[in-house]
Amino acid sequence: MWCRRLACLLGLPCWQSRRAGHGSLGLPHSTRIVPTAAARCHHTAPESLSCAWQLHGDHLELRYANTLMRFDFVWLRDHCRSASCYNAKTNQRSLDTASVDLGIKPKAVRVDETTLFLTWPDGHVTRYGLEWLVKNSYEGQKQRVMHPRILWNAEIYRQAQVPSVDCRSFLETDEGLKEFLQNFLLYGIAFVENVTPTKEDTQILAERISLIRETIYGRMWYFTSDFSRGDTAYTKLALDRHTDTTYFQEPCGIQVFHCLKHEGTGGRTLLVDGFYAAEQVLRQAPDQFELLSKVPLKHEYVENVGDCHNHMIGVGPVLNVYPWNNELYLIRYNNYDRAVINTVPYDVVHRWYTAHRTLTAELRRPENELWVKLKPGKALFIDNWRVLHGREAFTGYRQLCGCYLTRDDVLNTARLLGLQA
Ligand SMILES: C[N+](C)(C)CCCC[C@H](N)C(=O)O
Numbered sequence: 001m002w003c004r005r006l007a008c009l010l011g012l013p014c015w016q017s018r019r020a021g022h023g024s025l026g027l028p029h030s031t032r033i034v035p036t037a038a039a040r041c042h043h044t045a046p047e048s049l050s051c052a053w054q055l056h057g058d059h060l061e062l063r064y065a066n067t068l069m070r071f072d073f074v075w076l077r078d079h080c081r082s083a084s085c086y087n088a089k090t091n092q093r094s095l096d097t098a099s100v101d102l103g104i105k106p107k108a109v110r111v112d113e114t115t116l117f118l119t120w121p122d123g124h125v126t127r128y129g130l131e132w133l134v135k136n137s138y139e140g141q142k143q144r145v146m147h148p149r150i151l152w153n154a155e156i157y158r159q160a161q162v163p164s165v166d167c168r169s170f171l172e173t174d175e176g177l178k179e180f181l182q183n184f185l186l187y188g189i190a191f192v193e194n195v196t197p198t199k200e201d202t203q204i205l206a207e208r209i210s211l212i213r214e215t216i217y218g219r220m221w222y223f224t225s226d227f228s229r230g231d232t233a234y235t236k237l238a239l240d241r242h243t244d245t246t247y248f249q250e251p252c253g254i255q256v257f258h259c260l261k262h263e264g265t266g267g268r269t270l271l272v273d274g275f276y277a278a279e280q281v282l283r284q285a286p287d288q289f290e291l292l293s294k295v296p297l298k299h300e301y302v303e304n305v306g307d308c309h310n311h312m313i314g315v316g317p318v319l320n321v322y323p324w325n326n327e328l329y330l331i332r333y334n335n336y337d338r339a340v341i342n343t344v345p346y347d348v349v350h351r352w353y354t355a356h357r358t359l360t361a362e363l364r365r366p367e368n369e370l371w372v373k374l375k376p377g378k379a380l381f382i383d384n385w386r387v388l389h390g391r392e393a394f395t396g397y398r399q400l401c402g403c404y405l406t407r408d409d410v411l412n413t414a415r416l417l418g419l420q421a
């Protein structure tokens with residue numbers, strides 16, 4: 001079935017190299033002769049380094065580096081990296097994809113040790129590095145995660161002894177910043193210590209890794225229990241675990257908290273890895289995980305307090321996964337802000353409540369709860385797409401400052417430092 005290296009070097013599938021007179025690769029698939037075992041070409045190179053390929057009626061099948069890949073012909077034409085199709089200076093496509101014939105098929109195919117060569121009906125030649133294809137193919141992508149993470153419960157997080165990064169090293173060195181971002185990407189939380197406890201210094205920290213996301217709460221915010229806004233956060237009450245801004249179409253990516261003052265009792269911060277809990281749901285009840293990832297819900301923020309009038313609505317499922325590998329990238333969980341469910345029929349809604357209960361039970365397991373007392377000088381960064389936060393009720397005067405950050409820009413900073421993000 002497979003043309004091994006020798007035939008690849010000859011630039012022909014082995015059965016074609018053996019059966020002279022069979023003409024071009026443009027034969028309709030049905031008339032192509034599938035080689036028998038006897039007709040197969042063999043080679044001595046290790047299997048992992050060999051390349052084998054076969055042209056089908058509507059796609060090219062390629063096996064390289066232990067990966068079996070299938071490429072649509074339009075895809076192969078569309079991703080051509082030749083100078084006329086792709087601008088290597090700007091890393092942008094110049095080819096007008098809409099000008100490619102949807103029925104296009106290569107006129108000739110050839111593979112050498114490192115490269116796949118395709119000649120198109122108009123004579124244009126496209127070259128792909130085999131390594132590039134493995135990295136950029138659907139099959140290659142499916143094998144890897146987009147975001148490497150360490151899922152945690154309290155025990156795992158404590159055992160890992162993730163260090164806080166010192167403020168000066170965070171601000172002044174690439175190593176400090178990189179260490180911080182690596183921790184943040186792996187665990188979804190990270191601390192900076194020895195920060196001057198002011199809003200201005202907290203802002204300098206935030207701007208070291210990202211852009212501040214301005215919202216209805218402002219850019220940098222202070223908050224205390226003065227009910228200046230129509231939300232429980234602005235009271236002394238306990239807040240159960242949740243993610244913030246679920247009522248935005250795109251919830252804020254990162255939340256920064258810096259406690260500037262607390263004269264009183266209680267007020268500890270609760271942190272729970274939402275992805276760890278979701279992973280437990282996936283293990284126990286995959287159908288429930290699927291329901292939570294498929295059923296869209298609304299979250300809503302309605303505020304009419306003083307001069308603040310807001311009505312925000314965000315729509316999306318509780319669990320958001322990449323469809324090609326089922327990898328979680330966003331959890332939207334806030335029972336306070338969840339809106340009336342009117343997007344789901346009654347029988348599905350009951351199953352949804354069951355699934356939501358399973359997830360909530362996991363999120364509430366005491367062993368999954370990490371409790372920390374935020375103190376002046378120690379800033380906490382939370383991945384609001386992954387880690388839920390909450391707080392214990394408190395007494396006395398407590399003031400926090402912080403901001404939200406745009407997620408794209410945090411990941412941008414991380415990638416520029418060489419991290420996979
Ligand atoms: C953080 N800050 C105090 C500014 C806003 C709090 C927003 C609280 C809201 N219920 C939510 O979960 O989004």
Ligand SMILES: O=C(O)CCC(=O)C(=O)O
Pocket residue numbers: 233239244269389390391400
């Ligand atoms: O007061 C706290 O520690 C956190 C309150 C909260 O959930 C928020 O501001 O988003």
Ligand SMILES: [Fe+2]
Pocket residue numbers: 233242243244389
């Ligand atoms: Fe919150």
